Amino acid sequence: MQDQINTHTISVLVDNEAGVLARVIGLFSGRGYNIDSLTVAEVDDGAHTSRITVVTTGTPMVIEQIKAQLGRLVPVHRVVDLTVETDSVERELALIKVSGKGEARVEALRMSEAFRARVVDATPDSFVFELTGRTGKIDAFIGLMRPLGLKEVSRTGVAAIARGAEAM
Amino acid sequence: MSATMTGAQIVLKALQDQGVEHIFGYPGGAVLPIYDEIFQQDAVEHILVRHEQGATHAAEGYARSTGKPGVVLVTSGPGATNAVTGLTDALMDSIPMVCITGQVATHLIGNDAFQEADTVGITRPCTKHNYLVKSADDLPRILHEAFHVATTGRPGPVVVDIPKDVQFAEAKYMRPTAVKHKTYKPQIKGDIEAIYTAVDLISKAKKPVFYSGGGVINSGPQASQLLREFVKLTGFPITSTLMGLGAFPSADPQWLGMLGMHGTYEANLAMHDCDVMINIGARFDDRITGRLDAFSPNSKKIHIDIDPSSINKNVAVDLPIVGDVAHVLEDMLRVWKSRAVEPDKKALTDWWAEIETWRRRKCLAYRKDDKAIKPQYAVERLYELTKGPNTYITTEVGQHQMWAAQYYRFEEPNRWMTSGGLGTMGYGIPAAVGVQVAHPDALVIDIAGEASVLMTMQEISTAVQYRLPVKIFILNNEYMGMVRQWQELLHGGRYSSSYSEALPDFVKLAEAYGATGIRAEKPDELDDAIRKMIKTKGPVIFDCIVTKEENCFPMIPSGAAHNDMLLADDQGLDIEVSDAGKVMV
Numbered sequence: 030m031q032d033q034i035n036t037h038t039i040s041v042l043v044d045n046e047a048g049v050l051a052r053v054i055g056l057f058s059g060r061g062y063n064i065d066s067l068t069v070a071e072v073d074d075g076a077h078t079s080r081i082t083v084v085t086t087g088t089p090m091v092i093e094q095i096k097a098q099l100g101r102l103v104p105v106h107r108v109v110d111l112t113v114e115t116d117s118v119e120r121e122l123a124l125i126k127v128s129g130k131g132e133a134r135v136e137a138l139r140m141s142e143a144f145r146a147r148v149v150d151a152t153p154d155s156f157v158f159e160l161t162g163r164t165g166k167i168d169a170f171i172g173l174m175r176p177l178g179l180k181e182v183s184r185t186g187v188a189a190i191a192r193g194a195e196a197m
Numbered sequence: 198m199s200a201t202m203t204g205a206q207i208v209l210k211a212l213q214d215q216g217v218e219h220i221f222g223y224p225g226g227a228v229l230p231i232y233d234e235i236f237q238q239d240a241v242e243h244i245l246v247r248h249e250q251g252a253t254h255a256a257e258g259y260a261r262s263t264g265k266p267g268v269v270l271v272t273s274g275p276g277a278t279n280a281v282t283g284l285t286d287a288l289m290d291s292i293p294m295v296c297i298t299g300q301v302a303t304h305l306i307g308n309d310a311f312q313e314a315d316t317v318g319i320t321r322p323c324t325k326h327n328y329l330v331k332s333a334d335d336l337p338r339i340l341h342e343a344f345h346v347a348t349t350g351r352p353g354p355v356v357v358d359i360p361k362d363v364q365f366a367e368a369k370y371m372r373p374t375a376v377k378h379k380t381y382k383p384q385i386k387g388d389i390e391a392i393y394t395a396v397d398l399i400s401k402a403k404k405p406v407f408y409s410g411g412g413v414i415n416s417g418p419q420a421s422q423l424l425r426e427f428v429k430l431t432g433f434p435i436t437s438t439l440m441g442l443g444a445f446p447s448a449d450p451q452w453l454g455m456l457g458m459h460g461t462y463e464a465n466l467a468m469h470d471c472d473v474m475i476n477i478g479a480r481f482d483d484r485i486t487g488r489l490d491a492f493s494p495n496s497k498k499i500h501i502d503i504d505p506s507s508i509n510k511n512v513a514v515d516l517p518i519v520g521d522v523a524h525v526l527e528d529m530l531r532v533w534k535s536r537a538v539e540p541d542k543k544a545l546t547d548w549w550a551e552i553e554t555w556r557r558r559k560c561l562a563y564r565k566d567d568k569a570i571k572p573q574y575a576v577e578r579l580y581e582l583t584k585g586p587n588t589y590i591t592t593e594v595g596q597h598q599m600w601a602a603q604y605y606r607f608e609e610p611n612r613w614m615t616s617g618g619l620g621t622m623g624y625g626i627p628a629a630v631g632v633q634v635a636h637p638d639a640l641v642i643d644i645a646g647e648a649s650v651l652m653t654m655q656e657i658s659t660a661v662q663y664r665l666p667v668k669i670f671i672l673n674n675e676y677m678g679m680v681r682q683w684q685e686l687l688h689g690g691r692y693s694s695s696y697s698e699a700l701p702d703f704v705k706l707a708e709a710y711g712a713t714g715i716r717a718e719k720p721d722e723l724d725d726a727i728r729k730m731i732k733t734k735g736p737v738i739f740d741c742i743v744t745k746e747e748n749c750f751p752m753i754p755s756g757a758a759h760n761d762m763l764l765a766d767d768q769g770l771d772i773e774v775s776d777a778g779k780v781m782v
Contacts, residue, residue, distance in 0.1 A: 047329065047331075051321060052321060055321055090513065093509055094506060097504075100506070101504065101505065103381045
């Protein structure tokens with residue numbers, strides 16, 4: 030139980046000041062923690078706060094350490110472990126470039142409809158799909174595109190928010 | 198509407214308003230405007246060191262012996278990079294420090310300008326927080342915030358990097374009272390429910406032990422008083438980490454001595470066999486725990502710490518209490534008294550009887566020698582001849598540091614300055630300089646080794662310049678002793694690069710600096726030589742020639758458990774260190 034490695038999604042509300050992202054990333058690299066995905070953007074331009082969503086893996090003791098270490102960074106307002114503390118919604122956006130002709134091209138388009146992906150760019154021999162969903166859904170779609178001419182993928186990483194009326 | 202002043206004037210005004218009386222620094226191109234302001238005022242005295250690392254350790258010694266923040270001023274580039282060791286040292290040992298660094302002008306940042314370094318980038322992992330001041334308008338707020346962050350919560354070093362154009366720019370000053378921080382709010386009071394539970398657990402303990410650390414010292418003199426009261430009230434044994442020495446008086450019968458790798462037999466066995474461990478302001482460092490899976494296997498562990506990230510980092514604890522030691526102990530004592538709790542007297546008597554059997558092992562005994570000076574004997578004699586409330590001890594790092602911790606005894610907090618976490622050789626002389634600046638009339642002694650002391654020897658020049666009568670007491674065994682000891686125990690006695698070749702003549706070296714040199718080579722001349730050192734008005738380098746291959750015992754070999762100690766009598770025995778142990782430092 031203590032040695033079991035789990036994946037956690039952690040939301041960190043920070044002051045949007047110079048170097049704050051470097052502090053967070055430096056903390057993870059300096060202490061040997063994993064970053065599976067990391068998303069950051071300003072969320073309140075009046076209050077100058079940014080929200081960092083980090084997906085990480087570790088034993089329960091390591092996850093507890095990560096939260097405590099994040100919490101003691103001076104520009105950090107709040108740290109919430111969305112995996113443990115709340116029920117949450119997680120989404121990721123991906124842009125996926127597929128090239129091909131004939132049957133493969135038709136199959137790629139058909140699959141994109143099944144996954145509710147949107148075509149945001151098209152040429153006679155390529156598509157760029159925009160797909161939103163949980164990480165697993167995007168992984169599945171990319172897997173399906175691989176034999177159909179997958180060229181390139183750009184993913185945002187996970188953005189997450191707690192369900193319900195409460196704010197973090 | 199108040200008048201404006203320059204950035205450099207703001208720096209000096211802010212230092213004065215923060216009550217700063219001394220700063221340790223070294224000038225350079227990027228801090229010239231600040232040095233110009235220092236020249237034109239008298240409230241803040243600048244101590245010119247000989248190397249920026251010396252400034253940081255001096256500030257540490259100053260801070261640890263007074264409880265006030267140490268302040269450092271260095272230039273950009275090499276000034277800042279030379280300060281990195283001391284900043285890291287202060288971070289590891291939770292020393293409040295504000296380090297102001299000059300920076301190239303804002304329009305030159307990122308251009309690889311002369312003496313440019315990415316100071317905030319370099320110091321980010323070795324400071325509690327750091328700032329690059331891009332506008333003079335932000336300067337007053339940032340300076341006051343820096344002092345606030347450095348001195349509150351778990352103390353630590355804060356860097357304020359000020360570009361040269363910002364030092365010239367005009368802005369309005371703001372007084373410290375107007376500073377309020379949005380996000381930084383350390384927890385001071387402990388959770389009262391947890392304190393109730395702790396009192397309950399402590400009152401039922403049959404084999405309890407207090408394990409106190411540097412957090413007690415950092416919390417202030419009141420924390421030490423409260424600790425003493427609580428320990429007296431319970432009748433429990435107490436041990437402490439290297440950083441916590443002095444918080445509890447070593448003359449007290451409840452004192453077990455220091456614990457850990459070179460701690461006493463009784464302290465380590467009490468930790469191993471206890472049923473309730475009360476950790477007050479310590480952090481389960483690897484020097485303390487030894488092999489983690491065998492660390493105090495049968496105890497309930499209470500952990501009081503102001504830093505939530507210290508909880509459950511190395512050792513899973515049963516009852517964490519996040520808060521300042523003095524505040525938590527005050528509440529704990531109040532609850533203890535109001536409930537009229539009585540500890541289990543019968544169980545305690547048995548526990549103390551067990552501890553006495555360990556004490557009778559006399560783990561710090563060593564074979565006397567009447568021809569050569571044993572290092573342990575040198576520290577014992579130094580202690581007997583210099584002890585007192587007005588004596589302050591600093592150390593370098595290595596065997597001499599451990600012998601100082603074992604054989605010098607402390608009755609009061611803030612009298613013991615050593616580099617615990619980072620283990621920085623070269624800490625002792627500049628730290629002594631800092632202590633002496635804060636306590637001009639005190640007897641300040643650096644218990645040193647001949648190898649460490651050469652790393653920052655240049656600071657003797659600082660001591661001579663400012664007439665700081667520091668005493669550098671070198672246990673000279675012509676080896677990097679702790680390196681040699683590990684090579685003896687773990688690497689087949691192959692002393693790779695651990696012999697101190699081509700040593701200077703320390704007596705002549707002292708004289709060259711304008712200090713006094715004293716040498717003692719025989720046990721029968723030691724006392725007189727120490728007395729002469731004490732009587733000497735100025736700085737002294739004391740070259741105490743000691744036996745060369747003495748090992749520091751007791752010792753828990755790396756990767757071993759507390760009940761697996763090596764004692765002095767075992768010298769010469771082949772020890773088995775596991776492969777897992779060999780990779781440990």
